[in-house]
Amino acid sequence: MIVQPVLVVAAALFSLGIYGILVRRNAVMVLLSIELILNSVNINFIMFDTMLADVLMQGQIFTIFIITIAAAEVGIGLAIVLMLFRNRQTANINEFDLMKW
C-alpha cells in the first residue's frame, strides 16, 4: 500500500476540523470538529507505526493514550458547555463574550 493517499486524507481531516472550529457557532459542534483533528492525528500515528514497523509499537501506544485523553477532554468540555448553557441559556460561542475586553 502506498503511503501518500493515507497522509493526504489525514491532512484533509485535519483541515476540515480547523474549518469546523472556525465556522461553527454551536459549542458542541466545535467539540465535534476537535474530534476530527484528533482522529487525523491518530491515523498518522497508526500509519507511521505500521510503515516503520517499530519494535516498541510506540505509534499504537500513543494512539491509545490520545483516545483516553480525548475521552477525558470531551467529558470536561461538555461539562463546561453545560454550565455556560445553564448561566446564559445559549450554547452559541459568539455570545460568550464575558471575558472579551
Place this chain on the structure above:
Amino acid sequence: MEIFEIVTYFVLLLLVSTAVRVVTTSNVIHAAISLVFTLALTSVLFLLLSTEFVALVLVLVYIGAVIVLFLFGIMITRAPLGKNAELDNDKNKKLGAAIAGSIFFLFSYILVNGFDGEVIITSGSSTELLGEILLSRFVFPFELVSFVLLAALIGGITLARKDEALIDEDQV
C-alpha cells in the same frame, strides 16, 4: 493485493466525504451521526493497517461512549433539532475555508513530496506484543492516564452539578 488497494481507496474516499458532512451539515444530529461513520471508517482503516487492538478501542471508546456524550450534550443544551440555518457563522465561512484550504494544500504538498515512493508492508496481528509492551515499558504513563481520567471524572461532576450547598450559604 489488487482488491486490498481498491478497498483502501474506497474507505479513504468515504472517510473524507463523511468528514465533510460533519462540518457542513446544518443539522446537529446529522453531524454527530456522520462523526460515527467517520470513526467507524477510521477503525476499518486501522484494521487494514493490521492494528486491530487500536481499531477495537476506537469503536468501544468513541462510538460507544464519546458519541453518546455528544448526543447528550446536544439534547441538554437544547440545540434546535432539524435543519438550522443559524448553526454556522456565515461571516467566518470564507475566511475559514481559506485557512483550512491553505493548511490542507501546504500539508499535502510537504507530505506527498516528503514520502514519495514509501510503501506500507502490513504485518500480522500484534495485540499480544502490544499488551506486553503497554504493561511493561509504558506502565507508568498507563497508570498516569488512569489518574487523568479520574481527575476528569471528578472535574466533570463538579462543573456540571448544581451547587445547592453554596447557594444556601450565600442566603444565610
